[in-house]
Amino acid sequence: MNFKNAFHLIILFGLLSCNKEKKSKVLVLYDTYCASCHKAPNIQDLPKHIWKDNVLPAMAARMGIINQENHPYYKLPFNEQSAIIKTGVYPYKPIIDINDWELLKNYIIKLAPEQLPSRKDTIKSAPLSQFREHPISLDSVKGSYYTFLEIDTLNQRVITGSRFGELTSYDLNTKQSNQIGRFDKAITNARLNGDSIFVTNMGVMDPNEIPRGRTVLRHGQETAVLQDSLHRPVQTLYADLDKNGTEEILICEFGDLTGKLSLLEKDQYGFYEKRVLLNLPGALRIVIKDMDSDGKEDLVVLMAQGDEAMYIFYQKAPLEFEADKVIRFSPVYGSSWFELVDFNGDGFNDIITVHGDNADKSFVNKPYHGMRIHINDGDNNFKELYFHPLNGATRVMAKDFDADGDIDIALLATFPDYENYPDYNFVYLENINGDAIKFKQEHLANINLGRWFLMDAADTDSDGDIDIVLSAMSFGFTPATEELNKIWKESYTDLLILENTLH
Numbered sequence: 001m002n003f004k005n006a007f008h009l010i011i012l013f014g015l016l017s018c019n020k021e022k023k024s025k026v027l028v029l030y031d032t033y034c035a036s037c038h039k040a041p042n043i044q045d046l047p048k049h050i051w052k053d054n055v056l057p058a059m060a061a062r063m064g065i066i067n068q069e070n071h072p073y074y075k076l077p078f079n080e081q082s083a084i085i086k087t088g089v090y091p092y093k094p095i096i097d098i099n100d101w102e103l104l105k106n107y108i109i110k111l112a113p114e115q116l117p118s119r120k121d122t123i124k125s126a127p128l129s130q131f132r133e134h135p136i137s138l139d140s141v142k143g144s145y146y147t148f149l150e151i152d153t154l155n156q157r158v159i160t161g162s163r164f165g166e167l168t169s170y171d172l173n174t175k176q177s178n179q180i181g182r183f184d185k186a187i188t189n190a191r192l193n194g195d196s197i198f199v200t201n202m203g204v205m206d207p208n209e210i211p212r213g214r215t216v217l218r219h220g221q222e223t224a225v226l227q228d229s230l231h232r233p234v235q236t237l238y239a240d241l242d243k244n245g246t247e248e249i250l251i252c253e254f255g256d257l258t259g260k261l262s263l264l265e266k267d268q269y270g271f272y273e274k275r276v277l278l279n280l281p282g283a284l285r286i287v288i289k290d291m292d293s294d295g296k297e298d299l300v301v302l303m304a305q306g307d308e309a310m311y312i313f314y315q316k317a318p319l320e321f322e323a324d325k326v327i328r329f330s331p332v333y334g335s336s337w338f339e340l341v342d343f344n345g346d347g348f349n350d351i352i353t354v355h356g357d358n359a360d361k362s363f364v365n366k367p368y369h370g371m372r373i374h375i376n377d378g379d380n381n382f383k384e385l386y387f388h389p390l391n392g393a394t395r396v397m398a399k400d401f402d403a404d405g406d407i408d409i410a411l412l413a414t415f416p417d418y419e420n421y422p423d424y425n426f427v428y429l430e431n432i433n434g435d436a437i438k439f440k441q442e443h444l445a446n447i448n449l450g451r452w453f454l455m456d457a458a459d460t461d462s463d464g465d466i467d468i469v470l471s472a473m474s475f476g477f478t479p480a481t482e483e484l485n486k487i488w489k490e491s492y493t494d495l496l497i498l499e500n501t502l503h
Helices: 003-034 048-062 078-088 098-111 481-492
Strands: 123-128 132-134 146-152 157-162 166-171 177-184 187-193 196-201 213-219 222-230 233-239 248-253 260-266 272-278 281-290 298-303 309-317 320-328 337-342 352-355 368-375 382-390 395-401 407-413 427-435 437-441 452-458 467-472 495-500
Touching: 003 098, 048 098, 048 407, 146 187, 146 452, 146 467, 166 187, 187 233, 213 248, 222 248, 222 272, 222 407, 233 281, 260 281, 272 298, 272 309, 272 320, 281 337, 281 395, 298 337, 309 407, 320 352, 352 395, 368 395, 395 452, 407 452
Parallel strands: 123 437, 337 395
Antiparallel strands: 132 495, 146 157, 157 166, 166 177, 187 196, 196 213, 213 222, 233 248, 248 260, 248 281, 260 272, 281 298, 298 309, 309 320, 337 352, 352 368, 368 382, 395 407, 407 427, 427 437, 452 467, 467 495
């Protein structure tokens, strides 16, 4: 080998070594900074422009690299700025070397696709056949803004709470609505117990860092604040968890940059003391269930902001919980709801989740949005065995709607693909083969009735089968056609009862 060829080989090996070193460094940076507080997202899951214009600037701000393009306090009032500063989410100075940040940023942008693959929907779907539509108007006002919905079968009524603090009852027998009372803005929970009314208000719905929510008890003309300064609470549960005869209150404070899962325990003087079970944003839904068969109530919880995950909080001693993270999702999934049900009939509780929140920094139709069925192995280890695609899926109800002995699924999508599948706002999946997990899909074809936001299911007409109630939200979270937005804002339809025609 002559000197010239040897020299070229030395240069080539040097370049390969440098590239390998550079690649290993950027992978370390990605694992260090993109998987430190949540599961590392797949770079291929978001298109290049979303990474470049939205996600990466937000990431930079969280690492203390703040400039005019990604300033987290831009145009915010002083009290909002102060609240954000107190969180410590945005460091005062960079926590990553600027050259390392440029290396990481360029690596992500280079690998990200120009656009996500368009999902050519191969799932056959037909208009609803098992359910009959009954549009309901609760008032004479155009547009609907309901933030709470619950079917009260004991009193044969539907309870709704609005974004403006109006609590309303709709009598399923007389078909008349009645305003129960006015409360603070954005009702997310209401409990009517005799003459007592418990209400939780979210406060301001838009993402913010000031805790403006509260839970109150109204009896007659008197109102007592059970807990204030709640950070965007989205669910409230009342239960005697330690079985001592006194109810505790569980609250999912979804929050924004910060949030928490909270437990309120009544003291000897009748006041509630607040205890934080999990100090993370995104607390969304709790189901109370004894998951380890020890006779004590446990908590199954969905966390949906940042570190998206399913937890089981095992109650080891009275009101003392031990958390176990049993399922973890990518932070771009937009986890939105879950059902706890024995799907395959083996005696163990399985978890059905939906993913489709598409209102934040990464609005684009995502092929991984939809419903996932996670089967329990008997020791609360869960394995995903089925995925059903549905853009913008945000609610799921799992019940035997056709009374054939297996679990059917009702899905609601707040963020459907309005360009290609505008009538997939509500989808019904009939379970036609429980062993293979196979469904027959039907959809609500009349998209002019409303933009559906919440869902509940129960026997509304006492005929022995399960009906479904949807509530409308005229407010546009994501782009729909100008024509549809106009129709929804002019509509008087507040609720839609889907009457099950099985009986």
